[in-house]
Amino acid sequence: MHKTELRQAIRNSKRQHTAGELGAMSIAAANRVASHPRFLSAKTVMLYCSLADEVDTALLMAAGTGKTIVLPRVTGPATMELRLFTGPQSLAEGAFHIMEPTGPAFADYGKIDLAIIPGMAFDREGHRLGRGRGYYDRFLPLMPQAYKIGICFPFQLVDSVPTEPTDIAMDEVIWK
Numbered sequence: 001m002h003k004t005e006l007r008q009a010i011r012n013s014k015r016q017h018t019a020g021e022l023g024a025m026s027i028a029a030a031n032r033v034a035s036h037p038r039f040l041s042a043k044t045v046m047l048y049c050s051l052a053d054e055v056d057t058a059l060l061m062a063a064g065t066g067k068t069i070v071l072p073r074v075t076g077p078a079t080m081e082l083r084l085f086t087g088p089q090s091l092a093e094g095a096f097h098i099m100e101p102t103g104p105a106f107a108d109y110g111k112i113d114l115a116i117i118p119g120m121a122f123d124r125e126g127h128r129l130g131r132g133r134g135y136y137d138r139f140l141p142l143m144p145q146a147y148k149i150g151i152c153f154p155f156q157l158v159d160s161v162p163t164e165p166t167d168i169a170m171d172e173v174i175w176k
């Protein structure tokens with residue numbers, strides 16, 4: 001299946017689940033991450049602020065108290081930056097209606113131990129299908145040392161994600 005068709009198929013599967021079901025699946029996946037040795041040992045974690053159709057990261061932000069948590073902020077049609085997460089009151093709605101950090105900029109990419117990454121679909125080899133703008137594909141090469149965990153709902157784990165040379169693979173995918 002090509003990228004566009006796969007994105008559409010995933011959107012259709014999402015619609016077959018209630019918000020309550022997605023919430024329960026989010027809690028399962030987030031708990032798995034929160035108890036992961038890489039999360040427990042990480043000092044600096046890149047998270048994302050979830051949209052309604054993504055695995056909810058609120059639990060991870062809470063579990064990350066005591067760690068340095070950084071979040072992406074869209075700065076242009078293909079560019080992002082990172083800012084420190086300094087608490088829920090430091091978030092403001094940004095591009096694509098995503099809640100984004102207003103805290104201090106963070107450019108110490110080499111310090112990021114773990115990156116938790118959303119996607120439309122993943123396969124077991126760690127290939128990722130994003131929302132189709134290449135934000136993460138351009139950004140992740142800045143932090144080659146970071147352990148990359150893709151996180152998704154069970155129906156977003158597919159047999160095979162079509163790949164391009166610029167796609168950055170995950171080290172691990174957590175889907176339940």
Ligand SMILES: Nc1nc2c(c(=O)[nH]1)N(C=O)[C@@H](CNc1ccc(C(=O)N[C@@H](CCC(=O)O)C(=O)O)cc1)CN2
Nearest residue numbers: 048049050051054072074096098118130131133135136
């Ligand atoms: N929570 C979250 N934050 C993120 C991402 C993400 O996928 N999820 N991104 C990962 O890249 C970056 C933002 N990229 C995004 C790209 C497209 C859409 C989006 O809503 N696209 C619509 C199509 C609307 C349009 O084309 O204007 C869609 O998918 O339905 C959202 C975020 C950075 N922050």
Ligand SMILES: Nc1ncnc2c1ncn2[C@@H]1O[C@H](COP(=O)(O)OP(=O)(O)OP(=O)(O)O)[C@@H](O)[C@H]1O
Nearest residue numbers: 003128129130131132133134135136137138166167
């Ligand atoms: N490192 C890169 N440099 C330049 N262009 C890139 C790079 N990575 C991806 N692109 C381009 O960006 C566009 C979107 O790529 P792709 O479909 O892989 O995005 P995605 O991973 O689904 O999106 P996102 O990361 O925003 O969730 C494609 O045209 C791709 O060729």
